[in-house]
Amino acid sequence: MRIRVENLTKRFGSFAAVDNVSFEVEDGSLVALLGPSGSGKSTLLRILAGLESSDSGSVWFDDEAATDLHARVRGVGFVFQHYALFRHLTVAQNIGFGLSVRGVDKDVIARKVKELLALTGLSGLEERFPSQLSGGQRQRVALARALAPEPKLLLLDEPFGAVDAKVREELRQWLRRLHDEVGVTSIFVTHDQEEAFAVADKVLVFHRGKVEQNGAPMDILDRPETEFVARFVGEVNVFPAKIAGDVASTGALSARISGNVPVGPAHLVIRAYDLKLWREDPGIATVQRVVTFGDRVRVQAEVDGAGPIVAFFPRRSSLLRGIEPGCRAQIEVTTARAYPAAGSSQLPAAIPG
Numbered sequence: 001m002r003i004r005v006e007n008l009t010k011r012f013g014s015f016a017a018v019d020n021v022s023f024e025v026e027d028g029s030l031v032a033l034l035g036p037s038g039s040g041k042s043t044l045l046r047i048l049a050g051l052e053s054s055d056s057g058s059v060w061f062d063d064e065a066a067t068d069l070h071a072r073v074r075g076v077g078f079v080f081q082h083y084a085l086f087r088h089l090t091v092a093q094n095i096g097f098g099l100s101v102r103g104v105d106k107d108v109i110a111r112k113v114k115e116l117l118a119l120t121g122l123s124g125l126e127e128r129f130p131s132q133l134s135g136g137q138r139q140r141v142a143l144a145r146a147l148a149p150e151p152k153l154l155l156l157d158e159p160f161g162a163v164d165a166k167v168r169e170e171l172r173q174w175l176r177r178l179h180d181e182v183g184v185t186s187i188f189v190t191h192d193q194e195e196a197f198a199v200a201d202k203v204l205v206f207h208r209g210k211v212e213q214n215g216a217p218m219d220i221l222d223r224p225e226t227e228f229v230a231r232f233v234g235e236v237n238v239f240p241a242k243i244a245g246d247v248a249s250t251g252a253l254s255a256r257i258s259g260n261v262p263v264g265p266a267h268l269v270i271r272a273y274d275l276k277l278w279r280e281d282p283g284i285a286t287v288q289r290v291v292t293f294g295d296r297v298r299v300q301a302e303v304d305g306a307g308p309i310v311a312f313f314p315r316r317s318s319l320l321r322g323i324e325p326g327c328r329a330q331i332e333v334t335t336a337r338a339y340p341a342a343g344s345s346q347l348p349a350a351i352p353g
């Protein structure tokens, strides 16, 4: 099923939690709604599910107006962050629940449950109760339960938010494979950028009830349209800068700008992995800190006349030779973007904070 959302607005009092949002989701695709807490993602998902009404705008399922359809007839499956499994029902009963309340024949349910147990890697656990499962297993049961009635649209709200990092990563790969197998149009909410990029075909970045950018993961990473998106995705350095032609400069640092060049006061945004830094005297900066995180090294330096800058390197990078606190360094920016300085209030903090 294809989803179309047009000029959707939802207010709580005078506050617009969803503010004139429009987008489309292709049939069979997996789309992530990515944004900070409070940006309106869950509200939007609840409107799509029919659990919440909108104040204006419309929702279309294929070419059918769905705005006023009751939740029960929308054919939507929903998975929440907190598994919300029925504690007194077994895994098999949980998965079959949506079918049994619809009065589906017992044998049909049994067959469907068996199929879903296999699909979600839960075979052998059908007689367990939720309390006898790990967090990751419970969330897979929740997903199997949502899939049992064969929804036309699957909505997942921070589905892996309550499980630990390692399991989370397994679940996200599993979700992608499951989606490729089942092919149901799916929208999932997350505030975790890695999760969105690892799993989704398209990512919609939300900010204060609006869609800041809608694109393929690589577009969002490499061509962030707004300063908010650039700062939200990955680790960035931000400097107030002067623009001349397509070059932005701040203190001793200058960088060619990719993409749009703003007019007037600008913010220069450089990803921590989009710059080279090596030992050189005099250079333009003094190295302050060098910290190793597993396979990456974080170098913080003070750029003459511009302030602190952070760069990430692979652990074995030859650029790191001789880099130590107190040494002088040269810097070359490989990719940078710039945005108008106006309208940049309430942005997420950039490194180094």
Ligand code: ADP
Binding pocket: 012, 017, 035, 036, 037, 038, 039, 040, 041, 042, 043, 044
């Ligand atoms: P997200 O899922 O992106 O964290 P939500 O959609 O849950 O954001 O919330 C968006 C904003 O709307 C938040 O500021 C939240 O406090 C507000 N909000 C959500 N639901 C209600 C409600 N029922 N009543 C009042 N405010 C709400």
Ligand code: MG
Binding pocket: 038, 041, 042, 043, 189
């Ligand atoms: Mg939410």
